[in-house]
Amino acid sequence: MAWRNIWRNKRRTLIAAASLYFAIVFAIIMRSMQLGTYDIMINNVVESFSGFIQIQDSTYWLDKSIDDMMEDSKSIEEDVMNVQGVKSVLPRLETFSLVSSGNKTKGAFIQGINPEKDDAMTHISKQLISGNYINSKSKGIVVTSGLASFLGSRVGDTLVMISQGYHGISAADQFPILGIVKLPSPQLDNRLIIMPLELVREFTSAQGLVTSLTVNIDDRANIERITKALKSKFKGHSLSVLKWTEMNKTLEQQIASDNASGIIMLLILYMVIFFGILGTVIMMTSERMKEFGVMVAVGMKRIKLILLMLLETLFIGLVGLLSGIATTIPIILYFYSHPIRLGGEMAKTYEAYGLEPLLGFSIDPMILINQFYSVLLLLLITLIYPVLKISKLNIINALRS
Amino acid sequence: MDKVIEIKELYKVYTETAIPVKAINGINLEFKSGEFTAIVGPSGCGKTTLLNLIGGLDKPSEGIILIDGVDITDFSMSKLTDLRLWNIGFVFQAYNLIPVLTAKENVEFIMQLQKKPKKEREERALELLNAVGLADRIDVRPGKLSGGQQQRVAVARALASKPKFILADEPTANLDSKSTATLLQIMQELNEKENITFIFSTHDKRVVDKAKRVITLDDGVVVSDELGELKV
Numbered sequence: 001m002a003w004r005n006i007w008r009n010k011r012r013t014l015i016a017a018a019s020l021y022f023a024i025v026f027a028i029i030m031r032s033m034q035l036g037t038y039d040i041m042i043n044n045v046v047e048s049f050s051g052f053i054q055i056q057d058s059t060y061w062l063d064k065s066i067d068d069m070m071e072d073s074k075s076i077e078e079d080v081m082n083v084q085g086v087k088s089v090l091p092r093l094e095t096f097s098l099v100s101s102g103n104k105t106k107g108a109f110i111q112g113i114n115p116e117k118d119d120a121m122t123h124i125s126k127q128l129i130s131g132n133y134i135n136s137k138s139k140g141i142v143v144t145s146g147l148a149s150f151l152g153s154r155v156g157d158t159l160v161m162i163s164q165g166y167h168g169i170s171a172a173d174q175f176p177i178l179g180i181v182k183l184p185s186p187q188l189d190n191r192l193i194i195m196p197l198e199l200v201r202e203f204t205s206a207q208g209l210v211t212s213l214t215v216n217i218d219d220r221a222n223i224e225r226i227t228k229a230l231k232s233k234f235k236g237h238s239l240s241v242l243k244w245t246e247m248n249k250t251l252e253q254q255i256a257s258d259n260a261s262g263i264i265m266l267l268i269l270y271m272v273i274f275f276g277i278l279g280t281v282i283m284m285t286s287e288r289m290k291e292f293g294v295m296v297a298v299g300m301k302r303i304k305l306i307l308l309m310l311l312e313t314l315f316i317g318l319v320g321l322l323s324g325i326a327t328t329i330p331i332i333l334y335f336y337s338h339p340i341r342l343g344g345e346m347a348k349t350y351e352a353y354g355l356e357p358l359l360g361f362s363i364d365p366m367i368l369i370n371q372f373y374s375v376l377l378l379l380l381i382t383l384i385y386p387v388l389k390i391s392k393l394n395i396i397n398a399l400r401s
Numbered sequence: 402m403d404k405v406i407e408i409k410e411l412y413k414v415y416t417e418t419a420i421p422v423k424a425i426n427g428i429n430l431e432f433k434s435g436e437f438t439a440i441v442g443p444s445g446c447g448k449t450t451l452l453n454l455i456g457g458l459d460k461p462s463e464g465i466i467l468i469d470g471v472d473i474t475d476f477s478m479s480k481l482t483d484l485r486l487w488n489i490g491f492v493f494q495a496y497n498l499i500p501v502l503t504a505k506e507n508v509e510f511i512m513q514l515q516k517k518p519k520k521e522r523e524e525r526a527l528e529l530l531n532a533v534g535l536a537d538r539i540d541v542r543p544g545k546l547s548g549g550q551q552q553r554v555a556v557a558r559a560l561a562s563k564p565k566f567i568l569a570d571e572p573t574a575n576l577d578s579k580s581t582a583t584l585l586q587i588m589q590e591l592n593e594k595e596n597i598t599f600i601f602s603t604h605d606k607r608v609v610d611k612a613k614r615v616i617t618l619d620d621g622v623v624v625s626d627e628l629g630e631l632k633v
Contacts, residue, residue: 004501294497297458299486299514299562301479395458399493 002311005284013316016280020320021327023273024371027266028328031367034262036336036360038255042220044185044356045251046244048122049192051090051214052223054247055080055230058240060211061247066095066166069209070239080215083229085222090118090214093200097163097171099193101151108147108193110163112200121216124181124194131155131179138196140178146190148180155180159193166206173203184356270378278382281313285386292390293398302390309386317379325368335361404470405565405598406432406455411464413450413621424450425461426621432566435596437589439603439612447621448602452568455600456489457481469565486514490559492569496551498543504530504554505539511562529557533587549580556588566598573605585611 006013046052057070070076077089093112098105115134119125124142125133134142143153153159158174165171175195183189201207217226223243230241245252292305340359342350347357413425424447432438440448453459454466457473466473473484485491498507508526517525530539533553543551552572559567569588573581589611591597601608609615617625 001499001501008501290497291499294493295499296482297456297485298491298511298558299482301482301514304514396453399458399497 002308003315005308006312006315009283012280012283013319016276016316017320017323019276020273020317020375021324023269023276024321024324024375025328027269028325028367028371029331029361030262030265031371032328032332032361032363033335033359034259035362035364035367036339037358038259039362040184040339040356040358040360041251041255042244044183045188045248048124048183048185049188050244050247051121052217052220052244053215053227053230054212054242055215055234056212056240056242058238061240061242064211066164066204066206066211067168069093069166069206069211070213072208072210072213076213076234076239079233080213080230083226083233085218085226086215087218088117088120088216090114090121090216091197091210092118092212092214093197093204093206093209094211095163095200095204097161097193099147099151100160100162101153101157104151106147106150107191108161109188109191110161110193110195110200110203112195112197114197115194118214121214124183127181127183128179129182131177133179133181134194134196136196136198138178139199140176141199142179142181142194143177144189144192145180145182146186147192148177150190153177161193161203163204165204166209169205171204175199184358186356270374273375274378274382277313277317277379278385280316281309281382282385284312285309285389289389289393289398290401292393293395293401296393297395297399302393305390306383306387309390310380310383313379313383313386317375321372321375325372329368332361332363335359336363403434404431405434405436405468406430406600407465407467407470408455409465409467411451411454411466412462413447413454413459414462423621425454428464428618428621428623430616430623430626432598432600434565434598435592436566436614437592437599437612438614438616439601439609440616440618441603441609442618442624444604446618448618449570450621451618452570452600452602456491456568457484486511486562488565490562490564490567492552492555492559492567492572494571494574496543496548496555496575498551498554498558500543503540503542504535504546504550504557507543507554508557508561511558515562525561526557529560530554532560532591533557534583547580549576549583552576552580552584553587556584556591560591560597566600569599569601571603571605572601573603573608578607581605581607 055076057068060068072091080086080089091114095110097108097110099108115136129145134140141159143159148154151159155177158176160174161172163171183192201209215226217223227241227243234241295305296302339361342357342359350357408428408430411425411428412423415422415424428451440451442448450459454461457476461474468484468488473481476484499510502510505526508529509522512522512525527539530536533556535550535553538546538550543554546554573584576584585608588599592599603609613628615627616623
């Protein structure tokens with residue numbers, strides 16, 4: 001009966017379902033694009049660079065001084081590896097240096113890593129555009145393409161580096177460029193030099209020390225639990241456990257503010273959906289008060305009438321909702337594997353913020369599930385009107401209407 | 402014959418208006434099983450109000466209504482709904498069939514509320530539609546039926562639950578002479594052959610002429626209650 005009732009006024013039902021359909025399609029695509037783009041940002045900056053969690057000497061983060069390093073201890077690494085969800089522990093020694101080639105000089109960020117272990121997380125070797133990637137025993141460096149281009153250097157050239165070593169020792173040396181990588185984040189691509197950990201230790205006279213242990217985790221969703229476990233494990237040690245959101249507040253705030261504007265857009269869309277469906281539900285109720293009166297008069301319980309209205313509203317809602325979800329799935333799947341590369345001014349704006357000008361799409365099923373439940377909730381809220389009308393229904397007045 | 406309905410000192414006062422209106426003003430009546438009763442009187446005399454009170458669609462201001470000896474005046478809304486479902490059949494002036502259901506489904510509707518098995522519902526619906534002469538229109542929706550046919554479906558629907566009595570509020574008011582005659586003949590036959598109790602409110606002389614008992618109301622009071630031979 002509910003199904004037949006919704007087709008009593010085909011045009012109205014189709015308009016209501018269509019408005020819901022378009023709102024859902026727009027909402028899912030918009031949300032998928034937002035979250036996908038955040039994923040790209042996080043992937044470019046966090047996963048490829050800082051990692052999601054770092055363990056540092058408790059004094060290091062404040063000044064990032066090379067004098068505040070921690071020991072590269074096997075027992076700490078083992079303790080970290082014992083936490084569920086930790087995939088690997090990457091010892092790193094990071095510092096700054098003046099880099100010079102010919103008459104060009106620039107400040108660069110030096111990252112001393114275990115190339116084999118690190119690459120399993122960052123996959124930076126896949127960004128190689130020239131030369132070869134380094135290994136633990138290499139005596140040369142990998143330079144990012146922006147920096148190489150600024151210095152006018154190529155693979156095989158030598159860069160002179162001057163920096164401050166451990167406890168005031170001056171660090172100066174020259175290193176051959178073994179490879180050039182192009183990183184998606186313009187901010188990193190303009191200033192990063194990657195070196196084997198032992199080579200940086202020699203350069204800075206910091207044997208057996210690291211600035212951080214970067215923790216590679218299995219799933220970003222577990223970050224809170226793993227951080228908590230690590231903090232409790234190293235309580236009492238002079239170590240800090242930092243999440244990426246603490247280390248890269250700018251990116252976190254950028255994402256948070258963009259996310260907030262996205263949620264406002266979603267709320268506006270939900271309002272449109274809500275009032276569209278509410279209008280239909282009000283009409284469906286008001287024009288049938290006499291019929292409701294007859295049904296109750298002949299012995300139908302009011303609760304059954306309310307269930308009938310619930311079914312009718314759900315049918316209309318689900319027609320729009322499910323067709324909207326079905327339409328968006330192939331769209332977001334396509335754009336997930338073919339992200340949109342921005343051009344022109346938009347691209348420049350992204351790059352100015354140090355971000356890759358790429359609009360990605362997320363295929364997180366929670367996007368669809370959240371939309372489904374949100375719209376379902378809105379549909380249930382619209383039912384307040386018929387519930388009130390039916391529960392207060394005066395049979396005599398309804399029959400006279 | 403058994404007493405189906407007993408009304409004692411019944412009053413209904415509408416207080417929503419500036420001056421309270423006494424629609425029913427101290428009525429005492431009894432209806433027995435198998436009656437074919439017409440309630441007549443001028444417009445506004447209280448006919449429909451009386452039927453609404455007997456049918457549990459409205460509550461009296463004072464007095465008692467006993468259905469099969471049970472006082473229904475203090476029944477809750479839910480209990481009244483059950484009472485109507487299992488004991489009373491309704492025929493309305495404007496037919497009031499459910500537009501999205503076919504004739505057969507309209508008749509089955511009440512049995513469905515009674516949770517009767519599908520087979521039983523279908524058999525009874527076909528039997529009743531056959532009885533009202535609509536065996537060939539079972540799958541037609543109300544919109545495609547004439548007024549007379551719709552009212553016959555309404556009678557079949559009222560009978561579907563095997564009620565103790567049927568209340569019909571001006572059932573022929575919207576029908577032409579031919580449809581009225583057909584409907585009256587059907588109801589008369591059901592009354593005689595199956596001993597079904599019918600109580601009508603009507604202005605229609607043709608209905609009054611067929612009634613076995615005629616109750617006349619005026620200003621909410623019974624002014625006459627005549628028993629007579631069924632006029633054929």
